[in-house]
Amino acid sequence: MSSDESFFTRDVVNFFRDLSMNNTREWFHDNKERYEASVLEPSKRFVVAMGERLGEIAPDVIAVPRVNRSLFRLNRDVRFSRDKSPYKTQLGIYMWQGTGPRMENPGFYFHIEPGKYMAAVGMYMFPPDLVEVYRKGVDDDNLGPELVKAVDTVEKRGYHVGDKKFKRVPGGYPQDHERAEFLKYGGLYAMDEGPVSDWVFTDKILEELMERYEAMLPVHQWVLKLIDPDL
Numbered sequence: 001m002s003s004d005e006s007f008f009t010r011d012v013v014n015f016f017r018d019l020s021m022n023n024t025r026e027w028f029h030d031n032k033e034r035y036e037a038s039v040l041e042p043s044k045r046f047v048v049a050m051g052e053r054l055g056e057i058a059p060d061v062i063a064v065p066r067v068n069r070s071l072f073r074l075n076r077d078v079r080f081s082r083d084k085s086p087y088k089t090q091l092g093i094y095m096w097q098g099t100g101p102r103m104e105n106p107g108f109y110f111h112i113e114p115g116k117y118m119a120a121v122g123m124y125m126f127p128p129d130l131v132e133v134y135r136k137g138v139d140d141d142n143l144g145p146e147l148v149k150a151v152d153t154v155e156k157r158g159y160h161v162g163d164k165k166f167k168r169v170p171g172g173y174p175q176d177h178e179r180a181e182f183l184k185y186g187g188l189y190a191m192d193e194g195p196v197s198d199w200v201f202t203d204k205i206l207e208e209l210m211e212r213y214e215a216m217l218p219v220h221q222w223v224l225k226l227i228d229p230d231l
Contacts, residue, residue: 006202007046008112011038013196016089017114023085035074039091043071046110046205051095053206054108057214061108063095069102070095089113097220098228104130106223108213117196119212121220122189124163130227131186135170137226138182146225147182150218154190157215161190188223190216 015038019028028035044065051063051070064070072092078084090113098105104127111118126134137143151161165186169175173183192212199208213220 007042007049007205008201009038009042010201012042012091012112013114015039016091016112019087020089020114023087023089025086028087040067040071043091043093047071047093047095049206050093050108050110050209053210054095054213056210057217058097058108058220061095061097062102097224100227103127105227106220108220110209111193112196112200115195116193117200118191118193119209119216120189120191121213121216122223123187124189125165125187134185134188134226135173135183138179138185139173139177143222143226144179144182147188147222148179150222151182153218154216159190159192159212159216161188161219163187163189188219190219192216 011034015031015034018031047063047065047070051061054061054063062070067073070093072088072094074087076083076086076088078086090111093110094102094107096102096105096107098107106121106123109118109120109124111120138147154161163186164181164184166184169177169180169183173180177183199205
């Protein structure tokens with residue numbers, strides 16, 4: 001791919017819009033070639049190129065252009081869901097840092113669905129064994145203030161930081177803890193979202209995302225330091 005070519009066409013949005021209105025295995029089977037041409041193959045090329053660019057700010061980033069690696073699978077797990085629709089109606093891509101399993105590491109997320117795009121860093125939800133590790137980090141005399149500084153920096157740049165998932169400060173920590181609100185978080189991420197803009201479909205997509213990822217990087221780096229301090 002030359003530097004003046006784009007990765008995605010507008011059919012990536014149109015495909016998911018059509019899928020949302022025809023979420024059946026029969027429709028997908030009839031449109032599988034379209035999925036491969038408009039979603040799967042462009043996503044693989046994007047992962048390779050975005051991974052190379054992210055290496056500038058995250059040298060050990062893992063970007064693997066395969067389903068169940070950097071590409072989220074399209075099939076939904078419907079075993080415990082009332083919604084038995086077989087397919088997700090959005091594109092999800094994840095490139096991560098860390099030595100643990102993919103979803104137990106902070107990373108860089110990219111998402112397209114009809115009407116919306118999203119870029120995010122960090123971890124949306126900590127796995128159970130990392131929740132207490134996070135809380136100890138919030139409580140730590142060094143890591144705690146570093147967290148406040150990282151969040152403040154990213155929020156001042158105009159990005160949303162979350163996510164509070166608990167109503168009360170967890171047991172073992174004072175209710176009036178100076179970082180009480182962060183103790184209620186079940187994950188820590190920064191994100192930018194909005195309408196799917198024209199740049200998504202041009203060669204500018206890498207620059208636009210790099211600008212956002214770099215601006216949100218302090219949150220990602222704090223989580224990485226907490227989970228994998230050797231990186």
